[in-house]
Amino acid sequence: MKGTPERQAAVYHTFNVEDLIEPGHPLRPIKRMVDRALADMSRTFKAAYSDRGRPSIPPETLLKALLLQCLYTIRSERELCRRLKTDLLFRWFLDLQPSDDVFDHSVFTHNRERLSAHGITQKFFDQVVKQAIEAGLTSDEHFTVDGSLIQSHASLKSLKKIEREASKDDRDDRGGGSPSSPASSSEARTGRNPSVDFKGERRTNATHRSTTDPEAKLYRKGDGVGAFLCHSARLTENRHGLVMSVRIDEASGTAERANTLKMLDHLERRHGVRPSTLGADKGYDAGAFLVELEKRWIEPHVAIKSGKIDPLRDGADDGTWARWLVRSEQRRAAFKKSQRRRKLVEEFFGWVKTVAGMRRARHVGREKIRQCFELAAAAYNLVRMKNLLAA
Structure with missing residues (x-):
């Protein structure tokens, strides 16, 4: 029926x-x-x-x-x-x-x-890490550090010359200002984003600043890759794939090493964890950074750039000796294993940029991006912990 x-x-x-x-x-x-x-x-x-x-x-x-x-x-x-x-x-x-x-x-x-x-989001992330430590899912033997770029929620059209910004403010105070072009006026009437012709113009962080997201910096990952307005995210990760610390800062070539030291100090202060070794790519082979790791009794498993290193030359400092010593350790089995496991950190970046939607920031401002990134890292840890505990 x-x-x-x-x-x-x-x-x-x-x-x-x-x-x-x-x-x-x-x-x-x-x-x-x-x-x-x-x-x-x-x-x-x-x-x-x-x-x-x-x-x-x-x-x-x-x-x-x-x-x-x-x-x-x-x-x-x-x-x-x-x-x-x-x-x-x-x-x-x-x-x-x-x-x-x-x-x-x-x-x-x-x-x-x-x-x-x-600091609620950071404390929540630390509580998740604490649970992982108490469950025996973490290890203090080896950590990995790496960074990635989060594209800013701002267009390249928002880049303005810093000098022009100042002169424009002065003209506005005097009640003057150059009239807008007919094309810009028509685009403003239709609600479109005005077009900007920046061909042939050199733009750097020293001369230009975004009016939408002033904290974002122009940065590119390598040759042949376009520059974007970015914030830089960094983390340390142990061998089980759990994120132990995260930090959002400006995109630059030196901030990543300074922030790594801050994250290591935070881990030891907050959780009492100090790794025995630290793996990293060639962006971390600065001599001063390697010396700071040795002061913390952490063995650096850092890839060293190609080129001659002569610690006996005149003017060689402790950093030169540190780079030479690290290169001499590259043939050891433990060093090679650290470099292979270092790629595990990319799994988190892939997850946080696709699943968590952090390839491009949803908000303007480094503090808001930091909150989102800490929650995304906590979510990633929760998923990993669920799988590890169920295994």
């Missing part, structure tokens, strides 16, 4: 959302780890909010929602709130009942400054 669809909608539904989630769903172990990390941050949350006023959206709910954005490749916070209205899995992860109203997407904007002032 053929059944007929019910056209009459039921007024009341009685069910438990917990029963709708599969027992083996991958979000279940992730939710347990997230809830444990957030429970350990109760003092931080209490210090971030006043004892008076109306109750706010719980910070635990906001952090969980941002984790879902990383895990499910949701392009914007507005789209995330739309998904929360219709997806029971998302509601279950955020401990929201089907009848609960979903907060507006502007809540993330209003609370972003609070998250920054109290």
Whole structure:
């Protein structure tokens, strides 16, 4: 007998959302780890909010929602709130009942400054790393450091000469200013982004600055690759593929080594972890950096650029000796293994740029990008920890 669809909608539904989630769903172990990390941050949350006023959206709910954005490749916070209205899995992860109203997407904007002032995203990431250490998933024998570029949420058209900016401000103060071209005026009337002719013009970080994202720097990875407005992300990673520390800074050739030392010091201060060896590519073969590693009793497994190194020449310093010693160790089996394992760090960069959507920053400003990157690194660790614990 053929059944007929019910056209009459039921007024009341009685069910438990917990029963709708599969027992083996991958979000279940992730939710347990997230809830444990957030429970350990109760003092931080209490210090971030006043004892008076109306109750706010719980910070635990906001952090969980941002984790879902990383895990499910949701392009914007507005789209995330739309998904929360219709997806029971998302509601279950955020401990929201089907009848609960979903907060507006502007809540993330209003609370972003609070998250920054109290370092909430960094503390959450550290709590996830702490769980990995307590579960025995980390190792202090070998770490890897590498960096990648995050394209700024600004166009190359936003680059303006620094001198011209100053002169334009002076003209505006005097009430003057050159009239805009007819093409620019027509594009402004139609709402289009005005075209900029910069052919043949040399643009550097010393002469130009983005008006949209002043903290972004022009940088390129190598010869034959175009320059983009970028922020630089760096991390240290152990042999199990877990991210141990992250840092967002300006894109430059020297900041990566200075930030590596800061991350190593943070790991030792926060978690009591000091690696025995540190693997890195040729961008880290500066003599001063190698000397600093040796002062911390860390053996550098760093690829050294080709070329003659003569530690006996006049004027040779400790850095020259350090580079010569590291090159002499390159034939050892442990050094070769470190260089092979160094490529494991690229898995995180691939994940965070595709799944977490961090190939191009969603926000303007280094502090906002840092928050997103720390949450993306925490999400990556949670996925890796789930797989390692299940193995």
